[in-house]
């Protein structure tokens with residue numbers, strides 16, 4: 001079992017304990033567990049831990065569930081994190097905060113928590129939630145930092161909805177222009193929290209994450225925020241292909257503009273409640289820009305194009321990312337399934353083409369040939385109906 005820390009403040013048995021006389025102790029204290037410990041998961045734990053030691057409404061300790069791995073020297077990753085206070089594999093060189101406790105036992109990691117932060121690659125969430133059914137405290141709140149979706153027979157299912165459906169808990173989302181390594185060294189950035197109904201809960205999440213170098217805004221548009229974070233990964237693949245073919249800044253800007261347009265159109269087609277204003281938040285245009293300039297999807301797609309499509313995305317991901325996971329290739333496939341099921345490929349040429357390039361059906365150069373169609377009158381008109 002993972003060790004415990006001694007908090008600066010007296011511990012209370014229940015986060016909702018209101019029996020003590022000390023003012024600090026009568027404030028409800030929320031316990032946070034971060035489910036995931038990759039690159040962003042570790043940075044999220046660091047951000048959160050810097051706040052839980054300061055804000056009386058939270059317990060100091062932040063549990064971080066670690067998908068256990070054995071390091072090259074034979075040591076367990078969770079043990080190395082607790083010994084060094086660093087995630088030596090996914091965020092080396094950055095102290096997480098002494099109040100972050102790595103825990104490889106999923107059930108143990110969540111058993112005391114009433115605030116769960118989900119931050120794993122999207123392909124693992126359903127399996128994790130399955131293991132958590134019946135294992136979490138009543139009235140637990142969740143937030144998803146995961147950029148991705150699932151496609152079920154009945155249609156797309158956003159990760160926040162998957163968490164809600166499988167665990168019966170409310171789930172907000174936090175997305176934004178958030179390249180983890182930059183936030184790890186405390187460079188200024190912004191993020192957006194999307195919520196469905198309960199603004200107070202969303203504001204509590206904002207308090208947990210907000211720091212002077214990480215500013216968080218709150219909007220009532222959970223699907224819009226989550227779709228921005230999810231769909232921008234497909235555009236990032238397109239941007240990386242353009243970089244790999246040395247096509248220059250004008251072409252990349254065109255790809256980003258067409259991509260943003262498709263992001264907005266598909267989001268509104270799938271969820272008519274999605275707001276235009278969400279695309280001007282950090283989760284929208286800002287995340288699109290940062291990811292197309294400096295993200296992992298961009299980097300691997302660039303290498304793919306440079307190889308002339310001879311090396312696969314899987315192979316390049318393993319070679320270039322050291323265990324970190326791409327989300328854009330699988331999201332492109334999931335988006336393609338939605339588009340083909342509904343006969344919408346023609347009105348989403350960029351999304352469609354990215355998938356066809358990823359699976360080797362088209363060469364990388366098709367990204368500009370096909371995207372040019374988006375400037376055709378008929379396609380613009382097609383999209384315009386939905387924007």
Ligand SMILES: NC(=O)c1ccc[n+]([C@@H]2O[C@H](COP(=O)([O-])OP(=O)(O)OC[C@H]3O[C@@H](n4cnc5c(N)ncnc54)[C@H](O)[C@@H]3O)[C@@H](O)[C@H]2O)c1
Pocket residue numbers: 036037038039040041042067068069090119120121122124145146147148178179180181323324325326327
């Ligand atoms: N890294 C970033 O800059 C960044 C920023 C914002 C959002 N995100 C999003 O956050 C989410 C998590 O990304 P990340 O960067 O923290 O992870 P990552 O890609 O750095 O690491 C992969 C993680 O998956 C874990 N893993 C591997 N196999 C697993 C399995 N079978 N079951 C469960 N876990 C397994 C690994 O242990 C590791 O913790 C993604 O949706 C990503 O798009 C990432």
Ligand SMILES: O=P(O)(O)OC[C@H](O)CO
Pocket residue numbers: 147176177178179180233236287290291294295296297298326327
């Ligand atoms: O490195 P990427 O491409 O997974 O993108 C990272 C973040 O989502 C940027 O906000």
